[in-house]
Amino acid sequence: MSTPDMRLADAFVALAGTPDDSYDVARHLSVLTGHSVALLGVGAVGAVLRAGDQGAVRVSASDPRVTQLETGAVDRCEGPGHDCCRTGALPETVLDTAPAHQRWPHYTPRALALGYTRVAALPLTVREETVGALVLLHSRSTPLTPVELALGRSLATAAATALVRERELTRSRVLTSQLELALTSRIVIEQAKGVLANRMTLSMDQAFDVLRSHARSHRVKLADVALDVVEGRLNIADPHAA
């Protein structure tokens, strides 16, 4: 049997995650929304995440119907998640009111149809950058307490930190592999020149010409041709031999 403190600790450990090769954003959002429902005692939680610079957005929720609700809101650029991403934390809103219908004409009736009467949204923020929003839906007669909102903010921050960390790690891995690939490609080309120079009794410049001609005529990258030569998979015929 777990105490509330233990459940809280479990949630933060799960959200901290271990960003590695197996890291999965969808699973992370699912962990966030699942733990948020359990700890905050709300009806459902949706997470809206800006997936990159291209304007792509990912949506996840504790309930598939809420995933649909939030996805529809993203498509129409409305709803508490959208507004929160733009302006920061959104105060709790009672949905069955004229202002709510006016503000979110598509979102409000659908949320009400699912049985939710109140909604609040908290930003997923790291280092002053908002990467998404956590949407809290419920049908209680009273609003969320300041303690519940503070806990929600902490969950959102923990989740956003792990997400941004993973994003930075991925970017760094890509840049590092690009740098290493650029260097090793140039090295392998030099090695292939040596192989061909010896095989065909050519100068290094002539060996490079042979490599380049082969790459051009076969529409293959020079570095790929060089690697095949060095690893013995390609035996280029001497163009001058005939």
Place this chain on the structure above:
Amino acid sequence: MAAKQGSSGQATGRAGSAWLHAARAGRRAVQQGILADQHERLAALTADRRTFHESMASIHRGTERRHLAAAQLHDARARRMSDWPQDRAAPPLGLAEVAETCETPSAALALIGADHRQLAVSSSDQLSRSALDLEYILGLGPATDAAKWICTVSASGPAVDGLWPGYGSELAALGALSVIAVPLTSEGICIGTLAVFDPPPDLAGSGILAWVADALTDGLQLGPDANPELYETADLRPVVNQAAGLLSERIPCPIGDALSLIRARAYAEATSPETIARRIVSGELKIN
């Protein structure tokens, strides 16, 4: 005459470009400094979020230092290019600026692969180049360990040879008695190392070396501080790799074995791998 004008124009252009880089890095440092100041003020004013603001201040302060180090590197580069003789081709951005920024006589940069072996190198002078060759030949040394353990490595006097047998005595013969090597890391991944030789006594504890390493990492990767010259002009040891290809075909053996043969020969003859490689390529030296 045309060549002279071209060199001069190139040097002037490079000085201008370096001033621009320095100014940009300086501006970014100022912005980060302002953000750090704001968080430090808020940390002092608000009790409930003090830890958060202190942590943010620390992040912005670290980034500020990183940009300042980049600004210093480009500033040194710009001054060097402004004074560059008109009849000499402008040199690439190099380790001379790094050495100047670190106030050390000699600095060496090694870009490494996943196996911690050197892929490409840059050096400020002959001593640092010879030290890089030494690590390449021996497969051990301060930069190799800094990359392997992702930490700062330093040693001086007899301790150098104690840590890396054969390296210390050769380094002393080159004229250097102490060395500090730091890894160039990006999100925990080591992409290279920076080593300085006979550094001033207070360099190790000053943090400057780590900030310069960070600035070099930014310069090597695609980002606002990217400096393609840094990696485009790094020495990939082309002749050594040509010789390795040639040997691997002649013997025959895998490329890795051919490179080991070149290193072993360089060690046995107490010369550089390039010297051995040139003799192989020219046909003067036959290794079977």
